[in-house]
Amino acid sequence: MTGGDRQVFNNRTINKNAAPLNGDRARIQGEDTRKVKAPDFAYERPESLDQVFDLLERHGDEARILAGGQSLLATLNMRLSSPGLLVDIGRVPGLAGVARAGQTIRIGAMTRHCDLAAAPPVQAHLPLLARAVPHIAHPAIRNRGTIGGSVALADPAAELPACCLAMGATMVLASRGGERRVAAADFFQGLFRTVLEPHELLAAIEVPVPPAGSVAGFDELARRHGDYAIVGLAAQGVPAGAGWQGLALAFFGADDRPVLATAAAAVLAEGGGIAAAQAALDRDLDPPGDLNGDPATKRHLARVLLGRVVGAMAEGR
Amino acid sequence: MSADETGLTFLDRPNSYIGRSVPRPNARRLLQGRGIYVDDLKLPRMAHVAFLRSPYPHARIRGIDTAAAKAAPGVFAVVTGAEMARVCTPWVGVLGHFKGLKSAPQYPLAIDRACWAGEAICAVVAASRAEAEDAVALLAADLEELPAAVEMERALDPDETVIHPDLGDNLAFERLLDVGEVDAAFRDAAVVVEETFQVGRHTGVCLEPRAILADWDAGEEKLTVHHSFQAPHMMQDILCKHLGLPEASVRVVCKDVGGSFGIKVHIYPDEMATVALSLMLKRPVKFVADRLESFTSDIHARDHRVKGRMAFAADGTILAAEIDDLTGIGPYSVYPRTSAVEANQVVNLVGGPYRHRNYRARARVVFQNKTPMCQYRAVGHPIAVMVTEGLVDLGAARLDIDPVEIRRRNVIPDDAHPSTAASGIRFEQLSHQAALARLVEMMDYPALRAEQAALRARGIHRGIGLATFVEITNPSAAFYGVGGARISSQDGCTLRLNPQGGVVAAIGVTEQGQGTEAIVAQVVATAVGVPMEQVRVVTGDTDATPYGGGTWASRGAGIGGEAAWQAGKALRQNVLVVAGAILQADPASLDLRGGRVVDAATGTERMPLAELGRIAYFRPDTLPPGLQPEFVVTRHYVPKDYPFAFTNGVQAAWVEVDPDTGFVRLLRHWCVEDCGTVLNPQLVDEQIRGGIVQGIGAALFEECRYDRTGQFLNATMADYLVPMAAEMPDIAVAHVVSPTLSSEIGAKGAGEAGTAGAPAAVINAINDALRPLGARVTSQPASPEVILRALGRV
Amino acid sequence: MDGASMDRVRDVTLWVNGERVSRRVAVRTHLVDFLRVELELTGSHLGCEQGVCGACTVRVDGVAVRGCLMLAVQADGARVETIEGLSDSGAIADLQAAFHARNALQCGYCTPGMLVSAAELLAANPAPTRDEIRAHISGNYCRCTGYHAIVDAIETTAAARRGEGGAA
Known part of the structure; x- marks a missing residue:
């Protein structure tokens, strides 16, 4: 899942145009210059996980998951990314919401930041998340941005990936073959890199209920x-x-x-x-x-x- | 401020709107989203242009393969620099009164060579912006990257790349000034302080990006340009010159402008290219800069390194000042105002509030392969004020004199005007002493010092910073005209009385949100004697308004306001002559108040204005023979007594520094300023507040950061840190009023005072907080990292 | 759904300011371009198109969102309210009046987005402190005012809605 919460254009990516001074001739394509209208892409809005997997399997690397879109759409507008297909999972049932099951709190990937902080299980058991959310960008962004998008984008400066790490969360990665679970500590692989495979979707984040006496x-x-x-x-x-x-x-x-x-x-x-x-x-x-x-x-x-x-x-x- | 023929000053006129906080009539539609900015306009057959911009700071353009772009969907044309040059001639940004200033010819699209990363090198016109951008992506440019001159400190080194070999070197301009006995003063001083100040490179970040929509009607041979701009007549003149069009063929319309701050008063190559494209394609062409190209193609400003020193007597008297200023302006001096003005202002303004007579200055302006720099809100002021006030605080600390006290001892006394500063700038009437006294009272300075001391004992580090300043406003022709720039310093106002008693005011100054139209309506309503609701103001249209300079250099209210006042008085007089004839009364015994002709002595109504209008327009046959009502009048105004109407003021900042993190919290900010007659207190206060926050941006956040190769590292809205609401303080504003006698209304400008003084106040406050910790910051923005370094924590 | 059938336009139906709107849109078109270009609702502004400046803030299904960070196709079936609709309905008339009286706008470019953000705050928090107001509008850039007047206007509106003091 891609997407996330804020912008990803600070110096990690800004130098797309910078080329080392080699004194030689260079051929630049106009596409190397950044713009603010998105390049053309196709769009699908699957209504079930099966349809999501169909699309991911068929399009592989060309497909990008559109979750809250608060980072992805900005990168598209700036033409920092040019996927062939956006797979909008906004209407796939069962991906949003927070629920407790035994000693685990399951947070659906499409749970928006504004709903996350207000969810009763979060309020009751995960004070770390409740504290972190107000630091994420601004209200209008929190109204759209999702925890799954933020975690799957893996921006190293984002709040929620770090929270997942601190809480010992487990990432639930869904694909046609079923789900696999990856500890947060193993999930993040580097700058905007995770263990997610192109055919997989980050479906949920499972957080253990902290033991009695835990403080955040x-x-x-x-x-x-x-x-x-x-x-x-x-x-x-x-x-x-x-x-x-x-x-x-x-x-x-x-x-x-x-x-x-x-x-x-x-x-x-x-x-x-x-x-x-x-x-x-x-x-x-x-x-x-x-x-x-x-x-x-x-x-x-x-x-x-x-x-x-x-x-x-x-x-x- | 003089009495008119009725014996009253305008302040005494019945139903005067002057000095009242009248809400802006034109703000209501903006609140409903009914503003009309350039990008809101849609014309039949309108096309959109997008530009290919150089990714390199310096590159030879060997060729651009346009075939694929030309074949792309929706594309109407792809135009290179050489093709464009056949339609639009180049320009050179120099002026006669900046002796030695040099620059190179600049074209709408670079032809052989791109000189900064972001310079437009090819244009694509298409049916939509998205399609134009799609096609730009298909352009293949064959570029040879050239060595770039990046650092201003190295620009004059013998081994540095000379950007324009024909000019010989990278020195665009140098100014030297040596007044009095500087060496002797420093030799005899009790204390000499020295410091090097760095002010970062900024840009304006108008929320509405630059935008232009050019519509060439090849049938009528008329060009209409809708432009987000501050100076429509100047643009008209320049379009005529470089596109070879007669004046009568060109109309420039500046409707709503989403912020400008000096950014939208310069000639931009991409905007000239857009107009040329309309001529070439015989259809409307729109260009709206996106935010990314705004950062690399809007003018930048500041970026000064100033070495300064100041000599003091033992009692704190300032004896002399000396500065050496260096600034890099990018590869071209910007047309037509030039890029020498900011450094020139620094030279003029350093030491401006103070009495010393010994002053030496050098300013050097150098070329570099970065985005061009030019005038932006408070040109030169924030730099000069930082240098001056930073040095004064250093002297105060060395001599153990309170910062308020040292300023009290040195400012030019209020009763010593007219006066001249050491740099030669002339002051008609300033009020430093009164302003300082008002500030001390307003902020309860002694109590704040006591609070500071108490908190220090608890390990909380707060600081108070002061900044005294002078501000250039109401410029005469001395600013640009004398140097050969066709930039009007005069402005005119035309009033027309309509039959129902409504007044249409067309005026050369323009509105970008400051409240120009409200001020004009207030002045006209007061001068004519009609309710303000009866006044309709027209601005920003070269076909409809008297010739004028537009709005810049804090001239709108002072110059436009006086033209409106004079026009209003003349119209009232004309009306009263007709009223006298109808009423068979001496016009001098009548007045116009609240839209009614009244008996001047008693205020008794003699006739509604609408009745007079009815007679004059529809039954002129009933008027006495030989009486021709003249209900359209025009008056112009330009200041002549002084080159500029200097204003003055003083600001104070109260901040808390966290020495562990280097973070600064802005707790409170105060400003007392003197803009002469205050036409609308709320509008003036909001100019001050907005200006202060722009200055705070400079002090703490804003900087165009480049790497060593000349790449602009933070050219996005996310990475160039503008001030946002959460970090800004509440700001208290008060006024001292010293009207200028150069005009009847006595108003000077207020648009730049906030930006002029805020950075120095904030930096001085930070240093006041840091003083017990033995640290001091001298470069802006004072980021956490800068402060931590000063503290030796990292 | 594959190959050539993956077209790059889609038909959408949504309710904009209470009116039902059906259009065929390019899927890459973001919501504000759709509102501005297709529906000629030019009150929503573009200041950065990367979600930072807040000038494009509109209401979608009752919550404030960045119109540049949402595709028009994503709004299929949604209820969208723009400054034009909020003005005509009178829903934020008191807030607009307070902004006007306090001169809490200059160039007006940020104002529609600022009003949408402020209205959301006031709906959720009838008695915000100045710091809470500042935090809530911290994603809406205004270059002109310095924010003080905006904070005043929002504070005044909140007080008036609580029945404390007259509306501005």
Whole structure:
């Protein structure tokens, strides 16, 4: 599934036109210049998963899934992407909604951000998501954008992929042959890359109900409200004396994918304290620079966020 | 502000609209989505153009294979630079009064060479924009990438690429100024402070992109151009010149304009190309810049590096200032205003509020392979104010003098005008002392300092920043005309009284949302003596309005307003003459108030205006022989006493810096300014507020970032950070009123004061917050990374 | 559904400002181009076509969306409300009056989208703080006003709807 929440045109993609200065002649095609009217494509609006799989199997790489469209349509308008076919899954039944089944909360991929934060199971059990959603772009985007789109796009600076990582979520990938389940930690493969195969659809995200006593922490540093964060942290764990149980620290905006800071989490788990965890963070993160900050700035801000978020969690805030 | 023949000033006139916060009549339709912007227009047979733009900062164009594009669905024409040059002649952006300023001929479409990434090199005209873009994708351009001159600091190095070899080097313009005894003043100073200030490259980001719809009627041989633009008459003149058309054949219409800020007052190659395409294809052609091409083809501004120093006596008296300014303007000086003006303004304005008599300045303007730069809201001011106010704060800190106090001691006193600044700029009447006093009172400065100290003790770092400034408004012909630019500094207003008592006002200044039409209606209603609802204002049409410059350099209210005032007075006089004849009364004993002819002394109604209109238009046979009502009058105005009507003001910012993250929170912002007579307080306040936020954008967010090869890295709406609502503070605005005596209404401009002072106020506030931490920022935007670096945290 | 039959146009029927509209559209056409070009509802504006500026914000099935980030075909069967419809129905007349009185617009280009966003906030939160107002409209870019007047106008409207103070 593609799509997502915001724009993907910062320096990760902006330099499409930049060519190294080689002093030689170059032949440029006009298509190398960016525009704002989408290229031509075909469109299908299947009404069942079977129809989705038909289309995906028939068109392979040429087909793109249209979920909330809040990133995909922008990339199409800018001609950064030119799929042959859009498969609009907006009217496939059963893909939206949040429900609890035993110790698992299943979030349909087409659940829109605005509905996600308000869903009773999320309110009751997944405070991390409830806290994260208001940071995603702006209300009009949250009215359309979906969790599945965001997760499948795998923007490393997005909130929800990191939340999935912190919550130990499982991605449910559906295809003609049935479903396979992939842990969030294995799902994200790099910049806009996941383990999704062209014939597969991200159908749902399954999140374990956190154990009793679990607390969530979330914060991000964005230049402007709703912007992608310079760096952000989604965290969840159970306080245990001076330490933590099952503490997960998922940073976003700090690498080519959301990253679990395992070294820092281990220090905290053993009651090592925030300063030691901040020091350990250097082993977890090796952020590339971008327009928002160079590697040193990102590393520094990640340490600051770690202190703030874990500090607040420890105080029960 | 003078008394008229009835013995009253306009402020005293009964039913005066002057000085009242009247809502803008033309805003209501905008609120209902009924504005008419260029892209809202649809004409029969209209075609759309899209451009192929150079992806390279510098490239030789060896050829463009257009065959596939020409064959694409919906395509009417594909036109290259050489073909276009047969229709539209090139231009050179130089002016006589900028001695030594040089530039190269610029064409609507590059012919042999593209000089910035984003320069248009080929045009495709099709039935829809999408089809035009489809066909652009089929163009194959054979480009040889050339070495590019990118960094302005290196532009003059002997081994740097010379962008226009015919010009000899990359130095477009240099200005030197040396006044008084600068060396002696620095030698004798108690304290000398020095700093290098960097101001990032900005662009205007008008929400409505540039847009033009050209309609050449080959039968009538008339060209009608609908343009999102600030200066219709200037555009008309330039179209005539470069397309070889007589003036009578060209009409430029500027209806609603979705923001301009100086962006939409320049000649853009793609817009000239669009008009030429209409001539070539004999059909309407529309071009609406998309956001991506806006970033790379709208003019940029700022991008200055200024080394400055200032000398102080022990008591804080400023003794001298010296600056060395360097700015890169892209590969061409922009036509017709040129790209030397911003640096020239920096030289003029540094030290402007203060009494010192010793000043030395050098400004160098260099070519580079980046998007061309030119004038944008508050041209030069924010840079000059940052340099001046940054140095003043440094001096204050070194001498342990309060920032308010050091300014109090140095500003040109309110009773010392007329006066001249060290740079030579002339001030008719300024009010620095009054403005500073008002600001201190308004922000409760002592209480804020106390709060700051208390919070500091708790580890919360807040800062107060001040910025005193002067602003250039109401320019005379000294700005452009004397240099040979055909840019009108005068403006005219034509009024017509209709039979029912309605007044149509056609005026040369234009509306882009500032409230020009409301101001004109207020002035006309007051001057003539009719209800404002009876006044209809026409702007932005070269066929319908008197010749004028349009709206730029904060001239709309001051110059257009005075023309409207004079026209209104003349019309009232003409009406009263006719009324006197009908009523057999001395016209001097009558007045026009609220749409009625009244007895001037008692206010008793003598005759409704509609009755007078009925007689004059439909029963002129009943008028005395020899009396011909003249109910159309035109008056013009241009300031002559001073080259510019300088205004002044002072701003303050209250910010909190998070030293761990480098984030700045804007808590409050204040501005006291003096634009002379305030015609509509709410409109002036909103100009100030909008301008301040634009200045805050410069201080904290906005920057066109280029890599070393000349690629613009953040040329999208998502990555070029404009100010949004969540981060902006509430802004308090107050006024001191020193009317200019150059006009009767006494209004000066207010459009740029906010942008002029805000960056310095914010940066000074950040530095005030950082001072106990031993850190200081000198480059804008002051991003978290810049602040963290200053703090040594990264 | 394959090969040549995968045409690039589709027939859609939707309700725009209460009127039933049936058209054949190119599937690549986004909703705002459809509204502006096909239906001549030019009150919705395009400022970036990448979902950032908010000028194209319209209401679809009762919620505010970015019109440039939705295809016209996706609106098949939907109820779309634009500034023209919201104005004619009087649904946001008080908000528009407050914007007018407070001069919470200058060039007017952002205004239709800003009004749609503001109306959504007021429907969900009758007593928003200034910070909440600022956060809610943080995805609607205005270059002219500096936002202060817009925040004032929304705050005034909320107060008036609560019966506190007169409408602006």
